[in-house]
Amino acid sequence: MATKYALEPEEVSSNQIKYGALVSYVSIGFNIISGFLYTPWMIGKIGQANYGLYILSFSIIAIFAFNLGLEVVVARFLSKYRNDGDRQGEIRFLGIAYKLFFLLTFILAVVLAILYVFLDNLYGNLSAGDLEKLQFMYPIVAFYILITLISKPLDAVFIVNERFIQFNSLLFFEKVVIVTCTIVALVMGYGVYALVVINAIVILLNNIFKVLYIWKYTDTKIDFMASGKGMYREIFVFSSWQTTVAATHNFLMNIMPTVLVIVASGVAVAIFSIGMVVQGYVLLIATAVNSLFLPKVSRLTHSGDVKDIENLMIRVGRIQLYVVGFITVTFIAIGSEFIHFWVGDAFRESYVVASLLIAMGVITLPQEIANIHLVTTNQIRYRAYGMVISAVIGLVLAIFLSGAYGASGAALALMIGYLSGNAVFMNIIYVKILKIDVLRFFKECHLQLLPGLLLTLVIGMVIQHLHPSSNMIEFLYKAVGLVALYAMFTWFFTVNQFEKDLIQSILPFKRIKKGELK
Secondary structure, three states: OOOOOOOOOHHHHHHHHHHHHHHHHHHHHHHHHHHHHHHHHHHHHHOHHHHHHHHHHHHHHHHHOOOOOHHHHHHHHHHHHHHHOOHHHHHHHHHHHHHHHHHHHHHHHHHHHHHHHOHHHHOOOOOHHHHHHHHHHHHHHHHHHHHHHHOHHHHHHHHHOOOHHHHHHHHHHHHHHHHHHHHHHHHOOOOHHHHHHHHHHHHHHHHHHHHHHHHHHOOOOOOOOOOOHHHHHHHHHHHHHHHHHHHHHHHHHHHHHHHHHHHOOHHHHHHHHHHHHHHHHHHHHHHOOOHHHHHHHHHHHHHOOHHHHHHHHHHHHHHHHHHHHHHHHHHHHHHHHHHHHHHOHHHOOHHHHHHHHHHOHHHHHHHHHHHHHHHHOOOHHHHHHHHHHHHHHHHHHHHHHHHHHHHHHHHHHHHHHHHHHHHHHHHHHHHHOOOOOHHHHHHHHHHHHHHHHHHHHHHHHHHHHHOOOOOHHHHHHHHHHHHHHHHHHHHHHOOOHHHHHHHHHHOHHHHHHOOOOO
16 A cells, blocks of 8 residues: 555565454453453443443444444555555545545534434433433544544554554553543542543544554555546445445444334343343454455455465354354353353343344354455445345344344344345355355364364253352353363364464464574
8 A cells, every 4th residue: 555565575464464363362352351340340330221321322323323344445445556556546545535534524423413403302212311311422422433433544554554463452552441441430430421431532542543653654645635536436336335234234233222222121222232242242353353364365366366265264264163153152051140140130131132143143254254355356245235135134023023022032133134144145145256165164164163062062051050150250160161171172173283383373482492582
């Protein structure tokens, strides 16, 4: 792109991916552990109703100001210009992209301002006190979303330059500061308002750090005077499809609290939100490495070798399935106890919600390399078709199921809709359009990992039935035991040589033997 013009050597690229992923997983681990520890404490501090309002304020904004996924658009075009060796094209594109983002941010600000005026009409069923709190939090959350949107080209610069270690380190810093400040604020008695203020301030500061890094450590150049109807049109067409993908996904997830508060109750929103928290953590883990592979997939696409992309899809898919599959079967086996000890019996139904939401990713999440390939080959419209199918089916079912079955009905609707569009439809696309051997993928990923997953599920359910935990410590012992069982079985019977070499290359003592560390 318009930074380091020469392509990153493959060894440097691989190290950035490997250690960038490691930093990302450490960051996610911190986020999960801190969230599980302080979320129930936070609910106790601000109350279940205020927690529901906090989630609702973000979901309202997210419906209209969703993550458009436009950093993928920017990264895709910058990768294309880089692989073509067109430096001037990179510089011109960045100028055009930033002008489009400024315009989009302004339009979004106007839309959110109009929506704010009608909050009392849209949520008239809330009490006067709850509505007043929502009206206070709304503009702060809106500011947070707008800052996030305008920073998307910065994320793309990090991605295309393959600065994954630095980028993920900044995200880790962001999470640590947010958690720390949140705890301090609640201890000092500032309440629910502090949560949204802290998020907005920290996000703003983090984006300032991103600008400083790019300015100092890259050779990024932007031509704000750049123009070109052909480039505008190409960006508009591609971004329209990418926006459709992101819009339907975010709409499908964030509309559910609104559906529940209309046809069910505010308590159902809180119950559903806890399930979303668990599913969100699983999604974070599964997608932690996805953006890291966009430049690599772009290079493979440029070389025209589909078989290499298929091999990469299998390698990455297996790693993702090791984690996602284990989390899914373990949660199904002993997750009800976890919910009990974590947030209490008032959220017992959240176990069902979380189980349904995380189970739907077992098939789709390991296939993200294929979705990245759709981006690099300019076939993203097919992903958009799949997401629209998911959104329509999910929303229609949610309207009917939420009233009768509450949060569990909404989760079931989401699962059916998501699998219809993202599993059934998209696998047809992978075969017909991308020419990927899907049967080979499922055979080398899901089929080979299935014995270990089933063994963990069965043993976990038996242990849960025979030895229910009386406290969190006993539960943790049980969970650690399942981790050990799964790790030993997969290491001896499932993990292949590539995966063993990858794990050993990360371990410090192995690197010392190779002379990488002193």
